[in-house]
Amino acid sequence: MRFWIRGFEANGRAPDMASTASEARSISAGADPADSAVQDENRAAKVADRRRRRFGVLFWLSVLWLAALISAAVLADYLPLYPRDEMDFLELETSPFASENHLLGTDLQGRDILSRMIYGARVSLIVGLCAPAIGMAVGLAIGLVAGYYRGRIESLITIGLDTILALPGLVVLLLASAIFGGSLTVVSVSLGLLLIPAFARVSRANTLNFAQREFVVAARAMGARDSRVVLRELLPNVILPVTAYGLVVVAFAIVIEGALSFLGLSVPSPTPSWGGMIAEGRENLAVSPHVSFIPACVMFLTVLSFNLVGDALRSRLADIRESAV
Amino acid sequence: MRYLLGRLRHLLIVLLAVTFLTFWLVNVLPGDVAYDIAGLDASEEDVQQIREELGLDRPFLIRYWEWFTGVLRGDWGQSFRTGERVADAVLSRFPVSLELVVLAQLFAVLLAVPLGILSALRSGRMLDRVVAVSSFLFLSVPAFMMAILLIYVFGLWLGWLPVTGYEPPSAGLWTNLRTFILPALSFALAEWTVLMRVLRADMIGVLQEDYIAMARAKGMPMWRILWIHAMRPSSFSFITLLGLQVGNLIGGSIIIESIFALPGVGRLLIGAIYARDFMVIQGCVTFIAIAYVVINFTVDLCYALLDPRVRSQRAGA
Numbered sequence: 001m002r003f004w005i006r007g008f009e010a011n012g013r014a015p016d017m018a019s020t021a022s023e024a025r026s027i028s029a030g031a032d033p034a035d036s037a038v039q040d041e042n043r044a045a046k047v048a049d050r051r052r053r054r055f056g057v058l059f060w061l062s063v064l065w066l067a068a069l070i071s072a073a074v075l076a077d078y079l080p081l082y083p084r085d086e087m088d089f090l091e092l093e094t095s096p097f098a099s100e101n102h103l104l105g106t107d108l109q110g111r112d113i114l115s116r117m118i119y120g121a122r123v124s125l126i127v128g129l130c131a132p133a134i135g136m137a138v139g140l141a142i143g144l145v146a147g148y149y150r151g152r153i154e155s156l157i158t159i160g161l162d163t164i165l166a167l168p169g170l171v172v173l174l175l176a177s178a179i180f181g182g183s184l185t186v187v188s189v190s191l192g193l194l195l196i197p198a199f200a201r202v203s204r205a206n207t208l209n210f211a212q213r214e215f216v217v218a219a220r221a222m223g224a225r226d227s228r229v230v231l232r233e234l235l236p237n238v239i240l241p242v243t244a245y246g247l248v249v250v251a252f253a254i255v256i257e258g259a260l261s262f263l264g265l266s267v268p269s270p271t272p273s274w275g276g277m278i279a280e281g282r283e284n285l286a287v288s289p290h291v292s293f294i295p296a297c298v299m300f301l302t303v304l305s306f307n308l309v310g311d312a313l314r315s316r317l318a319d320i321r322e323s324a325v
Numbered sequence: 326m327r328y329l330l331g332r333l334r335h336l337l338i339v340l341l342a343v344t345f346l347t348f349w350l351v352n353v354l355p356g357d358v359a360y361d362i363a364g365l366d367a368s369e370e371d372v373q374q375i376r377e378e379l380g381l382d383r384p385f386l387i388r389y390w391e392w393f394t395g396v397l398r399g400d401w402g403q404s405f406r407t408g409e410r411v412a413d414a415v416l417s418r419f420p421v422s423l424e425l426v427v428l429a430q431l432f433a434v435l436l437a438v439p440l441g442i443l444s445a446l447r448s449g450r451m452l453d454r455v456v457a458v459s460s461f462l463f464l465s466v467p468a469f470m471m472a473i474l475l476i477y478v479f480g481l482w483l484g485w486l487p488v489t490g491y492e493p494p495s496a497g498l499w500t501n502l503r504t505f506i507l508p509a510l511s512f513a514l515a516e517w518t519v520l521m522r523v524l525r526a527d528m529i530g531v532l533q534e535d536y537i538a539m540a541r542a543k544g545m546p547m548w549r550i551l552w553i554h555a556m557r558p559s560s561f562s563f564i565t566l567l568g569l570q571v572g573n574l575i576g577g578s579i580i581i582e583s584i585f586a587l588p589g590v591g592r593l594l595i596g597a598i599y600a601r602d603f604m605v606i607q608g609c610v611t612f613i614a615i616a617y618v619v620i621n622f623t624v625d626l627c628y629a630l631l632d633p634r635v636r637s638q639r640a641g642a
Contacts (some may be wrong), residue, residue: 142437159335168613169578171594178598211362245514255467256467259580262469276471285473286481293477296470302463311461 018165030290057310062305069302081167082112084119093288107277108284108289116299123266123273124302126205128254129186132246134192136199143203148211154204163198169194170259177265187266191253202245206238244317246308251303258299274299310318332625336618338453343614344396344607345521348389349604352381379405396611402604404597411608415590419612421491422589425512425581426574430567432513433520437563440517441524442551445559448529460518468577472511472584479507508585510575516570523566534558557631564631568624572617573599 281292
């Protein structure tokens with residue numbers, strides 16, 4: 001449906017897409033069979049480009065780390081781990097690899113750091129995945145509506161989004177968990193609501209980009225209803241870049257959850273969480289820094305991995321879109 | 326001018342909506358302050374009486390209106406706990422937060438500008454890649470984690486800087502600044518990466534312009550080209566981001582201020598949240614929102630100053 005129209009691209013574009021004369025010329029040149037030298041050059045450049053853009057080692061290492069972490073968190077109950085709350089008074093604050101029983105050592109109360117770390121991953125991952133999912137679902141809808149209908153609806157939505165952006169996010173989260181009590185649901189939902197503007201902006205920008213394209217114009221010309229245009233023509237195009245962006249937001253959500261549990265306002269205390277573990281280790285940072293630093297490292301690696309994967313996917317998608325034009 | 330007026334109207338609406346939302350959030354939700362003040366064994370009548378004394382029994386909209394007109398007259402209400410005037414409480418803590426945020430952004434800019442320019446000049450080369458990778462690493466370290474790391478390295482291990490505590494400027498400039506270095510660095514080491522990336526991207530575009538080639542051909546020294554010719558057109562997104570970040574930092578200072586025991590607005594706010602001192606919460610949030618709006622408007626003004634086209638072009642938009 002949307003491919004045969006591609007020939008119109010050069011002159012059928014909306015004026016604000018800013019297709020310059022030179023661009024139009026290069027497109028028609030590429031279509032000219034006589035100009036095979038240019039084509040060869042293009043093909044060589046494309047192959048080189050593809051090789052350069054192939055996902056690197058770092059990308060796959062990140063994927064590996066995330067896969068390992070997620071499966072450990074899911075299967076935590078079946079892994080041969082120490083009970084996460086059991087205090088081993090014979091081995092308080094043992095260093096990593098120093099004890100046979102506790103691979104990564106124990107914390108200030110003699111609890112096994114490895115097992116607390118894996119159970120803590122559950123909290124971080126649940127909030128890290130649920131909050132962006134909520135934000136994305138709502139933000140995508142709002143962004144599509146704003147980008148498709150424009151006009152008054154769009155300016156109303158913009159004011160609403162700016163209001164949420166002007167709220168000090170962390171404060172709202174602190175308030176919410178102080179008032180409702182910290183729990184996974186409260187943290188996920190309130191963080192998800194605060195993430196709406198970010199997703200809405202990205203979706204709106206992408207919608208604007210596609211709403212002027214020929215396949216949308218064609219669909220409307222054929223008498224498709226607005227709902228059909230939005231859901232069948234725009235949504236499939238907008239959802240990919242927004243999802244790639246979502247992976248970066250996952251990293252952000254994990255950081256925020258860490259900050260909240262660091263302040264003791266996420267899940268309540270006996271439940272292990274990375275931020276909480278880091279905060280507990282602060283008390284005796286000078287003597288046993290590993291109590292803080294192990295969960296900090298794990299959190300760093302996780303955030304870094306989500307950032308790397310999200311970034312790689314995002315630039316890959318941008319390439320695909322460029323080459324599709 | 327019309328562009329700026331339009332922005333101002335927009336920002337004022339935002340401000341109004343923020344205060345209303347916070348007031349709603351703080352007041353309509355369960356668990357009101359009267360129970361806390363009355364204590365555990367208080368009867369329902371006691372609680373009711375405290376509510377009446379505080380005026381909490383009246384409708385929400387009326388209270389919002391009273392609070393709002395009060396703010397316009399400069400009366401931000403009083404703390405339910407200490408009776409301290411909220412405006413005084415916030416304003417007395419504000420200099421600490423301001424110093425923290427300004428120092429943090431100063432460090433961030435000092436890192437971002439040279440590295441951004443260098444990696445734009447050498448884009449694709451070794452230096453650019455090293456900077457890009459390290460910026461990715463720093464981006465993934467949240468401020469509170471960086472704070473712990475800095476405390477361990479510079480406070481406990483090397484013992485160069487104080488770990489916590491605050492010295493007023495009256496104790497001497499250096500004594501005062503010393504206490505701010507680690508907190509400000511905790512912010513700056515995460516913030517510079519974003520600034521650097523934006524500056525680099527814009528700078529790469531600008532350096533390809535004809536007038537830069539012209540300046541080079543004239544034999545103008547490189548530093549002069551970069552500072553005089555390339556910096557100004559490359560700095561639009563940079564400045565927007567700088568403003569947005571200041572807004573975030575004011576909110577984020579809650580964590581850093583409580584880690585380093587700095588008596589700023591963030592500390593006041595988190596104390597008020599734990600104590601459910603709603604007037605203080607409301608005051609702090611409103612203050613932060615005003616700061617956000619003022620900063621945003623200043624950024625818009627900077628835009629118009631930096632780019633003459635904005636003054637006329639965006640007037641219609």
